[in-house]
Amino acid sequence: MENLKVLIVDDEYLIRNLLKKRINWEEYGMTIVGEASNAHQALDMVDELVPDIIFTDICMPFIDGIEFSRMVIEKYPEIKIVIVTGYDEFEFARKSVKLGIADFILKPIRVSELINVINRLKKKIYEERDRNKEFEKLKQEFKQSLPFLREKFLNRLILQPLPEQEISDKCTYYNIPLADGKGNYQVAVIEIMLPKEEQTEEQSILLTMECRKKVETFFHDTENAIFTDGKNRIVIITNDDSKNFPDSCELLKTNLINSYKCFVCIGIGSKHKKLSDIYLGYKEACHALNYKVIVGKNQVVCYEDVIELGKQRYYPNEDLLEKLHFYICAGSAEHAGDVLNKILSRPFSNISQLRLAAMDIIMQCQYAAIEQRADEDNTINKETLAAILLSDNLPDLKKNLEEFVINLSNSINHKNNVKAGNLVAQVKDYIEKNLSDPNLGLASTASAFYVSPGHLGRLMKKETGQTFVEYLTNIRLKKAEMLLKTTELKGYQIGEMVGISDPHYFSILFKKNLGKSINEYRNGNKL
Numbered sequence: 001m002e003n004l005k006v007l008i009v010d011d012e013y014l015i016r017n018l019l020k021k022r023i024n025w026e027e028y029g030m031t032i033v034g035e036a037s038n039a040h041q042a043l044d045m046v047d048e049l050v051p052d053i054i055f056t057d058i059c060m061p062f063i064d065g066i067e068f069s070r071m072v073i074e075k076y077p078e079i080k081i082v083i084v085t086g087y088d089e090f091e092f093a094r095k096s097v098k099l100g101i102a103d104f105i106l107k108p109i110r111v112s113e114l115i116n117v118i119n120r121l122k123k124k125i126y127e128e129r130d131r132n133k134e135f136e137k138l139k140q141e142f143k144q145s146l147p148f149l150r151e152k153f154l155n156r157l158i159l160q161p162l163p164e165q166e167i168s169d170k171c172t173y174y175n176i177p178l179a180d181g182k183g184n185y186q187v188a189v190i191e192i193m194l195p196k197e198e199q200t201e202e203q204s205i206l207l208t209m210e211c212r213k214k215v216e217t218f219f220h221d222t223e224n225a226i227f228t229d230g231k232n233r234i235v236i237i238t239n240d241d242s243k244n245f246p247d248s249c250e251l252l253k254t255n256l257i258n259s260y261k262c263f264v265c266i267g268i269g270s271k272h273k274k275l276s277d278i279y280l281g282y283k284e285a286c287h288a289l290n291y292k293v294i295v296g297k298n299q300v301v302c303y304e305d306v307i308e309l310g311k312q313r314y315y316p317n318e319d320l321l322e323k324l325h326f327y328i329c330a331g332s333a334e335h336a337g338d339v340l341n342k343i344l345s346r347p348f349s350n351i352s353q354l355r356l357a358a359m360d361i362i363m364q365c366q367y368a369a370i371e372q373r374a375d376e377d378n379t380i381n382k383e384t385l386a387a388i389l390l391s392d393n394l395p396d397l398k399k400n401l402e403e404f405v406i407n408l409s410n411s412i413n414h415k416n417n418v419k420a421g422n423l424v425a426q427v428k429d430y431i432e433k434n435l436s437d438p439n440l441g442l443a444s445t446a447s448a449f450y451v452s453p454g455h456l457g458r459l460m461k462k463e464t465g466q467t468f469v470e471y472l473t474n475i476r477l478k479k480a481e482m483l484l485k486t487t488e489l490k491g492y493q494i495g496e497m498v499g500i501s502d503p504h505y506f507s508i509l510f511k512k513n514l515g516k517s518i519n520e521y522r523n524g525n526k527l
Helices: 013-022 039-049 065-075 087-099 111-159 164-173 201-218 245-259 275-290 318-330 333-343 351-371 382-389 394-433 442-448 453-464 468-486 491-497 503-514 518-524
Strands: 004-009 030-036 053-057 080-085 103-106 186-193 224-228 234-238 263-268 300-302
Touching: 004 013, 004 039, 013 030, 013 111, 030 039, 039 053, 039 065, 053 065, 053 111, 065 080, 065 087, 080 111, 103 111, 111 224, 111 234, 111 275, 164 275, 186 201, 186 245, 186 275, 201 224, 201 234, 201 245, 234 275, 245 263, 245 300, 263 275, 275 300, 275 351, 318 333, 318 351, 318 394, 333 351, 333 394, 351 382, 351 394, 382 394, 394 442, 394 453, 394 468, 442 453, 442 468, 453 468, 468 491, 468 503, 468 518, 491 503, 491 518, 503 518
Parallel strands: 004 030, 004 053, 053 080, 080 103, 263 300
Antiparallel strands: 186 234, 186 263, 224 234
């Protein structure tokens, strides 16, 4: 670490010399880089040498030490200045604290006081340097994280209503070209899909990243915010009326399809005047995108094309749809049917809205079937979908959807029950094979099958009518009965063979459950 640089300013040579000779500065990590007899000379040396510490007298010709200190601190606030003063000048010197004077030292200069002052200053300088380094490091980290923070804000913007002023301020701060007051904000959501045989998580993410670069290049000359949402879809927010946005998206779709081996679907929301309504445009774009189930792959779907103009707009009830998805996955047909009725109890203004609601429900069913692998059983078929989509009145639609949801829920419930029964059978076999292990228990068994102890305990109770401990104890005692009848092994040996190594506890447990001691049982049940 380099020595700190010290400059001495005093019009008296003896004082300057005394300060230089009073201590060995090098021992304290400091070097005297210069000395000046007046403030004019000292100011030139400060510019040239940029010292870390300056010792200056108060009383000097032309410019006194206080004024000199003010001039230095104004230009170099990081330099530490020590006023050298006598007792008669101390009150005057103390007033200079407001200027930012670092310390004072009284004449005559004592070694101990001088050492204390320079040690304090050295510590303070190094602490400030460490803080400055840390601050610079934080600034760099913050600079590096700006793209992430920008992306995070844009995701907030599309997911919830935010105050207009906050949006405008954040757009300005993150250099997002939306806050110019033009209005007519429109949102597009692009979903990139790989062929099924190539559809891994990594490949999907990498493809979306490549496509996003392509999208940014495509729209480089227009005012847009382009980013990725939480579902790995590319989102475009435009505020540019110079081009027809849907037509641009059609060209973009063709560009992406021709560039990559993928399917591209784009949903476009309607125009909104306010920044705070962008989240509505995103909802509309997502809803239009979901319509791909009807129109097929490689399509651009505008929200206004799937909703009759001039009518009350349809917005899906996300909370109820999530509940429907949950109950179907749980195999609870009754609860799923109740939620379905709530979804369909809202007023609809036309058949298009009915069918849009039906598509929302079907999509939740499809997601549930895929998650629970019920799709492998061909639970969802074209005939079922056709019957629902061709329904032209609410009673028929409700009937068809209810049958569809209940059948799927029951199918998943049956699959879950079979899976649970298979697991319990495997657990029973595991217990039989590991009966002699004294550490065999609910936690260790659950760990062996990669399930939670609570889940395994509930399954055992449901399938056997006993708790895990009750079932394990019963199996151990049955094995002990058999050994007592067929062998001459001692009680403690049998206890060890069934996983109960404490003879006393084994005796107590045996008598409690069978009503006889081990010897009584053996004598009365010899084969």
